[in-house]
Amino acid sequence: MQAAGGTPVIELRNFEYTYLEGTPRASEAIRDVSFGIQRGERVGIVGPTQSGKSTIIDSFVHLLRLKPDQVFYDGEDVAASGYDRGRLRREIGIVFQQPDSQIIENVVGADVAFGPTAAGLSAKETRERVEESLNTLGLPYPDFRLRYVHALSGGQRRRVAIAGVLAMHTPVLVLDEPMAGLDPRGRKELLELLTRLQRDRDLTLIVCSASLTDASLLCDRFIVLEEGTVVMDGPVREVLKEADRLAELDITLPEPVIGAREMRKLFPDFPTELLTEDELEAELVKRIGAA
Amino acid sequence: MELQRNVIFGQFVDTGSFVHRMDARIKLAITFIFIVASFLIGDFVGFALVFPLLVLIQVVSRIPIGYLLRGSQLFLGFLIFILAFQILFYTGEVPEGGYLWRWRFLSISTAGLYTAGILGLRVIFLYYVTTMLMLVTSLVDLTNGLELIFGPLQRFRIPVNELILVFVIAIKFVPIFIEEVERLARAQTARGVPFDEGGAISRARRIGRLLVPIFISGFARADLLSTAMHTRSYRGGRYRTKFRQMKTVPSDWAILVLVAVWMTMAWLLP
Numbered sequence: 186m187q188a189a190g191g192t193p194v195i196e197l198r199n200f201e202y203t204y205l206e207g208t209p210r211a212s213e214a215i216r217d218v219s220f221g222i223q224r225g226e227r228v229g230i231v232g233p234t235q236s237g238k239s240t241i242i243d244s245f246v247h248l249l250r251l252k253p254d255q256v257f258y259d260g261e262d263v264a265a266s267g268y269d270r271g272r273l274r275r276e277i278g279i280v281f282q283q284p285d286s287q288i289i290e291n292v293v294g295a296d297v298a299f300g301p302t303a304a305g306l307s308a309k310e311t312r313e314r315v316e317e318s319l320n321t322l323g324l325p326y327p328d329f330r331l332r333y334v335h336a337l338s339g340g341q342r343r344r345v346a347i348a349g350v351l352a353m354h355t356p357v358l359v360l361d362e363p364m365a366g367l368d369p370r371g372r373k374e375l376l377e378l379l380t381r382l383q384r385d386r387d388l389t390l391i392v393c394s395a396s397l398t399d400a401s402l403l404c405d406r407f408i409v410l411e412e413g414t415v416v417m418d419g420p421v422r423e424v425l426k427e428a429d430r431l432a433e434l435d436i437t438l439p440e441p442v443i444g445a446r447e448m449r450k451l452f453p454d455f456p457t458e459l460l461t462e463d464e465l466e467a468e469l470v471k472r473i474g475a476a
Numbered sequence: 477m478e479l480q481r482n483v484i485f486g487q488f489v490d491t492g493s494f495v496h497r498m499d500a501r502i503k504l505a506i507t508f509i510f511i512v513a514s515f516l517i518g519d520f521v522g523f524a525l526v527f528p529l530l531v532l533i534q535v536v537s538r539i540p541i542g543y544l545l546r547g548s549q550l551f552l553g554f555l556i557f558i559l560a561f562q563i564l565f566y567t568g569e570v571p572e573g574g575y576l577w578r579w580r581f582l583s584i585s586t587a588g589l590y591t592a593g594i595l596g597l598r599v600i601f602l603y604y605v606t607t608m609l610m611l612v613t614s615l616v617d618l619t620n621g622l623e624l625i626f627g628p629l630q631r632f633r634i635p636v637n638e639l640i641l642v643f644v645i646a647i648k649f650v651p652i653f654i655e656e657v658e659r660l661a662r663a664q665t666a667r668g669v670p671f672d673e674g675g676a677i678s679r680a681r682r683i684g685r686l687l688v689p690i691f692i693s694g695f696a697r698a699d700l701l702s703t704a705m706h707t708r709s710y711r712g713g714r715y716r717t718k719f720r721q722m723k724t725v726p727s728d729w730a731i732l733v734l735v736a737v738w739m740t741m742a743w744l745l746p
Contacts, residue, residue, distance in 0.1 A: 205478060205480060205481055207542075208543045208546075209491065209540060210480070210487070243662060246665075248662045248665055248666060270673070271670060274667070275668065279663075279666045281663045281666070283659070285689060286660050286662075286663035286689070287663035287666065287667055289664055289667060289669065289685060291688065299667065299668070300667055303667075303668040304668070335688075335692060349667065350667070
């Protein structure tokens with residue numbers, strides 16, 4: 186997955202950010218963050234609330250008052266004067282935490298069509314994209330295209346928001362707390378969908394979350410934030426090895442890792458880098474068999 | 477895209493200064509005196525006398541002047557627009573040779589300039605003292621102060637508590653709404669509605685797109701708030717007791733008297 190070397194698709198260099206800088210209400214969000222994300226990578230940006238996740242997402246498509254030389258897309262400084270922000274926003278698709286905020290039109294079909302239309306696609310292509318996106322998200326096109334957005338349930342609105350971003354066919358997909366407010370079935374479906382999409386379209390996938398449960402199944406690499414700084418950055422299993430440190434940061438650990446931490450009371454060297462319950466079970470059977 | 481940068485209405489900026497620590501009732505009374513004075517004072521000398529007091533308040537409060545001015549740009553722009561009309565369409569009596577420029581029904585006259593000048597100062601004075609009151613008084617203090625001042629009216633079956641509650645919630649919702657608009661504008665920009673580009677008219681048209689979601693979230697928020705108040709058995713007015721009692725100190729009264737005398741002088745002296 187991880188293409189070694191080459192220009193990262195998204196890169197932050199010594200990124201720092203203070204909201205309302207220069208006013209009495211200034212608040213520091215990002216202290217010093219540097220990382221690069223390669224094309225095709227599946228990265229989880231995790232950390233407790235107030236750690237700066239959403240600010241980092243906003244910085245990717247220049248939604249803040251960025252200073253130059255901090256945020257790069259394909260090696261280009263997005264804050265440089267004359268940089269084409271419109272194109273940037275057609276390359277990076279973001280699904281925000283509250284889906285309602287990014288739904289523009291009042292009717293489902295029109296909303297999903299918004300991005301492709303704005304990008305200058307023909308009516309026929311747009312229609313195809315809308316149909317494809319809605320169907321992919323389990324919102325059958327004929328049933329849903331004329332539905333009124335505000336009359337949908339929360340879970341359905343989230344799917345509409347995701348469909349609106351998918352219809353853009355962006356090479357980079359960013360999701361902020363995608364699983365929040367979904368029931369277990371909805372989570373499972375979304376997880377499968379994202380895994381499939383990432384593979385089929387060779388997406389660069391970035392998932393932000395305060396919970397490692399879903400992110401650990403979806404990502405290969407974790408960037409762990411705390412109070413606006415990167416505290417850990419590495420492959421998922423490497424990061425999970427330090428489960429005790431993660432627990433201190435107020436991040437929800439995956440179930441198998443929680444189980445593994447309990448097991449450490451019996452077996453002090455019990456590994457915590459477990460992704461699934463099957464792995465936990467296998468490890469347990471091995472230990473008990475040995476004992 | 478930081479709208480909050482340009483809006484200070486309803487904000488409370490705690491610098492912990494002397495003005496911040498004053499009793500809220502006294503601050504309300506002083507604001508009331510200022511408001512009355514703004515109507516009574518009628519010439520430039522009077523306003524010139526008021527000015528040093530405002531400078532003093534500004535310095536003591538430690539609210540950065542740049543923050544205040546940047547937050548007032550919208551208001552000042554609007555005021556200039558209104559005053560321009562006031563001058564051009566001045567209909568009062570103009571003494572002989574008082575016209576500087578005239579074209580059909582439009583004119584610029586010394587009398588018009590004078591009236592517009594006084595009006596402008598009056599409005600700025602009013603705006604400044606009310607804005608300052610909110611910048612240096614927390615909403616909790618403001619509510620308590622208002623309730624204590626107008627509390628006696630409850631004997632006459634005036635729903636003082638409810639009225640004040642509505643007033644305070646209205647003020648409190650302003651910054652929340654601005655935050656909401658900002659969040660929406662960001663999310664929609666990310667989808668390709670460029671809120672951060674284009675001229676004034678195209679920007680204004682894009683704001684129109686936000687109206688429906690803003691209204692919906694506004695109603696949802698109000699609904700949530702009322703449910704929260706019900707579930708916690710909120711009951712207003714005289715049934716409530718306060719944990720923190722307000723206390724005036726002699727310096728509060730001294731300042732109240734000082735302001736009253738100062739304003740009377742500004743009114744009567746010229």
